Each structure stands twice: as C-alpha cells, then as structure tokens.
Amino acid sequence: MSKVVLITGGSSGIGKSVGEFLISKGFIVYGTSRFPEKYPASKFPIVALDVTDNQTITQAVGEVLLKEARIDVLINNAGVGITGPIEEIPETEIKNNFETNLFGPINVIKAVLPSMRAQGSGLIINITSIAGYMGLPYRGIYSASKGALELVTEAFRMELKDFNIHMTNVAPGDFATNIASGRYHAPVLESSPYHKPYGNTLKLMDSHVDAGKDPLLMAKAIYKIINTPNPKxxxxxxxxxxxxxxxxxxxLPDKVYEKLLLNHYKL
Known part of the structure; x- marks a missing residue:
C-alpha cells in the first residue's frame, strides 16, 4: 500500500521538489498552500492551509484523512525567512516569524497525531535550518525560530516513543529556492547605525541562496529518511x-567560533 504524505508549503521550492520526487517513487502526496488555486498545474493535489490559522490546519488534515483514511508521513516544510538588526525588526514581524516557523508546525503535528496514534505508526519530518544551530548576525530571529523547532522535536520524540510515531529534523543549508523573495527584510535605512554592515550581510545572504544547491538533494535525503526504520x-x-x-x-570555544562568523560575514 502506498504511503500517504502531507507536505506543508508544498507549492514551491523544497516542498514542491520533495513532493514531485516522492510521487515518482509511488507515494500518494498532498501539498498545502494558503492559495491552492494558484497552482492548477501541480503534479499533486494542493489543499488550503495556513499554518498560522488553526481552523485551516484542522480542515486540511481532515480533508486528506477523508480521502485517504490515513497520513503516514507529515513533512513540516512551510516556513518564512526574516532578516534585519534585531533592534530594528518590528515586534509584529518577530511574532509572525515564530507563528509560522514554530507554532505552526507544532499545531500541524497536533492535528495529525490522533490519526497516527490510531493507525499505530507515523513519521513526522520537521524542516529546520542549519542556521538554527547558531545565532547568525542579522538572521537572529530566523535562527531562533528554527533552533526552537529543533529542540521541540527532541522533546516530542521522547513523548511519542510509546506510539510507534517517529520524528526527526532535517536542517538544510542554502538551496536555490525563492525563499529570499518571500522573507521579511527589515529595510536598510540610511539613518541606521547598522546601515553598512546589515546592507553588506544582506547581499551576501542573498548570493548564498542564489548559488545554493538543487532542492532535489533535499528530496532524495527525505526519501531515504522515510525508508529508514528508525530515523536519527x-x-x-x-x-x-x-x-x-x-x-x-x-x-570550538565560543569566542573563537564567534570570530569565525564575524570574519565570514566581514563584520
């Protein structure tokens, strides 16, 4: 029997690449988007879901369960980037980032757990970021939201061990996707004390994404994880x-590592 996979944020970038690859391997795939009508040519169904809206989460999970009677794999891929000096990022944007990158995935997990527990199996893959392992300059909020999801996963795994439900993190580096165009950028203000270092760092970050790896690499890694009996x-x-x-x-000692980051970003 083909496994049923639900991918949040499956309309573009990494989510789209993963979904198309899994379909080629015989999986039944559903993606999600806030605006599914924009993707009529998708190779797999796109259902309406906004990870910051619990009602849409419940409806989307219910729709897939109604059609397939099970969800074997959840891939929490939906997320949003954010850049800027922490001092200058509006509080509303900081909260929105955590709503999308942390609270959203937690609520999607909560929505699928009852059905996975009832069927006696399940796999949840949280897409985090290598940036979540370190506080990066002018990406501190993004690093914090993704790092928090890493730690939540560690705790969740132990809480779910009795139910044959596995959970893991996959932290990508830079991939050639549209994440840079979709992230919130605090404006580079001429009057800001961070004007020069933030402006230069922003250009460097965008160049890293433009030169990033093919998302197919992520798709192959996730396919391998799905076929691993006991994921790391x-x-x-x-x-x-x-x-x-x-x-x-x-x-490395903390200050030595900090110096490496400062040198990397030319700060």
Whole structure:
C-alpha cells in the first residue's frame, strides 16, 4: 500500500521538489498552500492551509484523512525567512516569524497525531535550518525560530516513543529556492547605525541562496529518511562547509567560533 504524505508549503521550492520526487517513487502526496488555486498545474493535489490559522490546519488534515483514511508521513516544510538588526525588526514581524516557523508546525503535528496514534505508526519530518544551530548576525530571529523547532522535536520524540510515531529534523543549508523573495527584510535605512554592515550581510545572504544547491538533494535525503526504520534525531543537508560549521560550533570555544562568523560575514 502506498504511503500517504502531507507536505506543508508544498507549492514551491523544497516542498514542491520533495513532493514531485516522492510521487515518482509511488507515494500518494498532498501539498498545502494558503492559495491552492494558484497552482492548477501541480503534479499533486494542493489543499488550503495556513499554518498560522488553526481552523485551516484542522480542515486540511481532515480533508486528506477523508480521502485517504490515513497520513503516514507529515513533512513540516512551510516556513518564512526574516532578516534585519534585531533592534530594528518590528515586534509584529518577530511574532509572525515564530507563528509560522514554530507554532505552526507544532499545531500541524497536533492535528495529525490522533490519526497516527490510531493507525499505530507515523513519521513526522520537521524542516529546520542549519542556521538554527547558531545565532547568525542579522538572521537572529530566523535562527531562533528554527533552533526552537529543533529542540521541540527532541522533546516530542521522547513523548511519542510509546506510539510507534517517529520524528526527526532535517536542517538544510542554502538551496536555490525563492525563499529570499518571500522573507521579511527589515529595510536598510540610511539613518541606521547598522546601515553598512546589515546592507553588506544582506547581499551576501542573498548570493548564498542564489548559488545554493538543487532542492532535489533535499528530496532524495527525505526519501531515504522515510525508508529508514528508525530515523536519527538530526539530519543536515547542504554544502560540506555549512554542515561542518555545526561541528565547529560544538568543538570550538565560543569566542573563537564567534570570530569565525564575524570574519565570514566581514563584520
């Protein structure tokens, strides 16, 4: 029997690539979008879901369960980027980022858990970020929201161990997607004390995305995880040096690691 996969944010970028790859491997895939009508040519059904709206979460999960009677794999992929000096980012934008990147995934997990528990199995894959392993300059809020999801996953795994429901994190590095165009950018203000360093860092971040890896690499990694009987807690996918930066943070003194980041961003 083909496994049923639900991918939040499945209309573009990593989510779209993962969905199309899994379909080619015989999975039944549903994606989500706030505006599913914009994607009539999608290779898999797109259902309406806004991760910041609990009612749409309940409706979307219910729709898939009504059609398929089960959800075997949830991929929490929907997320949003945010950049800027923390001092200058409006509080509403900080809260929105956590609503999307942390509270949203938690609420989607809550929505699928009863059916997974009833069927006696399930896999939940949370797409986080290598940025979630470190506080990055002018990406501090993004790092914090993704890092929080990493820790929530660690706790969730232990709470779910008696139900044969597995959960794991997949932290991508930079991939060639449209995330830069969709993220919130605090404006680079001429009058700001952060004008020059933030402006330069923003250009560097966007260039990293433009030169990022093919999202197909993420799709293949997730396919492998789905076929792993007992997935690890954390996976990292991307350029070697981006993955190695997590190792360096673990082994280097804090101030030495901070100096490496400052040098990398030319700050």
């Amino acid at each position: 807690i954390h996976y990292k996918v991307g350029e070697f040096m981006q993955k190695f930066s997590v190792v360096l943070k673990r082994i």
